[in-house]
Every structure is written in C-alpha cells, then in structure tokens.
Amino acid sequence: MAQQIFSQLEIPHTLAAGPGPGNTDPRVLERFTNSGVADHMQADVLRGMIEAKLMLRQVFGTKNLYTFGVAGTGWSGLDTMMSAVQPGDTVVAFVNGTFSSIDGLTLRMKAATADELAANPLNPDAASVKIIDVPHGESITNSVIEAALGEHKPKWAFMAHWETGSGRINDVQAFSVACERYGAMGLVDAVSSLGVANFAIDDYPGVVAWASCPQKGICCLPLTYAPVSFSDKYIEVLQKSGARTFVHHPILEARHWGIVDGEDIEKGTYHRTHSGYAVAAFHEALRLTLEESVSARSSSYAFHERALRTAVESMGCTVTSNMTSLVVMNLPQSLEGREMELVQICRNRGFGIWPTLSEPVQIRIGILNQLSQVSITEIVTRFAEVMQEAGADIDLDQIQRGLDGYYTKHAA
C-alpha cells in the first residue's frame, strides 16, 4: 500500500467556553513545554510526584493517604474509583444528566454478572444496580437520596457532585449523611467541582472515594492527571476484595506516588511510565490553585458567573443551572429550536460553546479559567453578536453598559 503522510497538524487557538476543557493556564503550558526529557524514575520527576501528592491533599481538603493522580482524563480517575465495585455488588446510582448517566453505565458494567454483561455488553442491565433517575435540570436532593438509600441499603452509593450535563449542583452533604446512616460506601464524581467549589472532602465522612479530572477546575488539559482520593475504609475493602485491573488499581497505582502499604515513602516505585512533562504541568496547576486558594477561586467563579448569567438573562435567555463554572440556558421564545444552529455558528468562529448532550437541547457557556472582566466581556459580546445575527432583539450597547456597571459596582 502506498504510504500516506498528512501535512503537519495545526490546531487553532479557540476560546474554550464550554463545560470543559477549560483554558489551560499559560503557566501550566510553560512548565509542560519547558521540561526536559527525563524518565519516570528520574529524581526530579519522582520528587515532583511526591510534591504534587502533598499539594493535592490540600486542594482536596483531606488527610486521606491514598490521594494521587491517575494518568489520563476524568474517566480514568472515575474508572479507578469504581474498580472496587465487584460483579453482583449492590449499588444505588443517582443520575441527573449526561455524565452521571455514563457513571451509572460504568457501575452497571462493573457490577454486572458475567451473564448479565454477555447479554448486553455495552449497556448491561445489572440486577444489583438501582439507577435513580432525576430529570435534567433538577438537582439531587435530600429527600430523593434518603428514600433510595433507606429503601435499598446498598453496599455502594454513587452521585455526581456537580452534574455538568445539566449544570446542576447535587446535595453532597445529604448524600454523605445518608451513606453513613444506611451503611453505604459513597462514591462521588467531583470532576466538575474540584478547584471550582470551596469544599473539603474530609467534611463528608460517608463518602469513601472521590474522583476528579485535570481539565476543568484544575486548568491542566495537556493530558495529565485525574485527581483521586480514597479513605482508609475504601482501601481496606479493596484490600480484601481485590480489583480486576492492574493499571487502575488504586493500591497499585498509588505506589508511583510514594504511597506503599498505607504509608508515605520518600520516593515512588514503578507502576507505569509517567511523563515528566505531565508531572511538571500538573505540579504547576496545583501550585496555581493553592497560591490563589480554593476559597478565593471559588468566590471568583461565583462573581463572574453572576455577570455572565445576568448578561444572558438580559438577552432574554432563561438560565436553569446553578453551577458557578457554567451557565445552562434556554433561548428566548423567538429563537427556540435554533440552539444547535447558534452553537455551530459560534464554534465555527473559534468560540467553543456547547449544546446539552441529552434532552432537552439547551445552550451551555462555561467560564473555566476565564475569571476576568475582559474574558467575561468577550464571551458575552461574542454570544450577543450571534444572537443578534439570528434575529434576537438585542441592544449590544445596553448589554455592554450592564456588564460595565456590574464590574464597576463590585470593584474592590
């Protein structure tokens, strides 16, 4: 066969204003590209991993020894977190959008018996898993959690902290309390909340494991590490049951981060070939978060989200989300049904906003690492222009004045 070589791949710079990935911080990219080539057992790479582990415990707000990064994306961390779930284990999973729905699928795959998996390999119906569906646009609340965990008393319970698909915050406090009350071990998808919300996982003792991602609140896209944290209880259970994975085994993966036999050791031992570039980028992202502090970043998200929310509302949109990194909205009546068209126009112009991926079709605009008046103004202006071209009755000057007024009024 004739060989075929394509021309060099150029990827343009876009304004990533969706649910994620967010804008990788320039400081992170600088560490990524300025690191030398070094193998995965080189002293500074290993030191970087130890330091990253120690910083990650602070970002998570935890004393959990088993806190580290799983190479890859959010799903890599989630897969690691769910690796303790065995075929036949009882699970209750709360689902209120695209991502928790995939988490629910993962749990059904893990908990399915061999026969159940063979009957429907890509979408198994596992009798031991109870999926509690909450409508898109609604949060998972105390009463839903109480009722389901009280009735089923499962071994494992699962919830997304922030469901990015519908832009909703779920009640992790109620989830933790109910897990303790009914003897379930809580697993939480914190992919969208870590680095954006101000919380410390040790305040939620009913939750035994947490998994997040590099590319949202942590601002570290160049394929780095999905943060995970496991309580001693989770590790004890896993030690007894084992897990059917080598690479995503929480106890084995922890070794390279210098966590062996329930203790921090001075330097890690081989688990897989970690990239010095990725370690340096992740390390810088954690430094950045701690320098600014999780609580200051969280306030900043809330402040800038309010500016964006108010601006799109003044364009006639209805916001249905309550996350602070993302606005999920319906278009004004005159533009209803044209969500995909508007999103596509924006995306063609290098302005990366998103539709919802499950029904109903809504528009999602995110502000990950876009925490400034200039950035929010650019996002609002670019969206308003497309709305106006589509025929919405919008006064661009008035929107600009509204934003200026918001920022002037709240300037320090």
Ligand SMILES: *Cc1c(COP(=O)(O)O)cnc(C)c1O
């Ligand atoms: C983004 C997201 C994921 C998936 O993360 P990837 O980095 O794409 O693997 C999972 N869960 C939630 C809640 C998310 O927001």
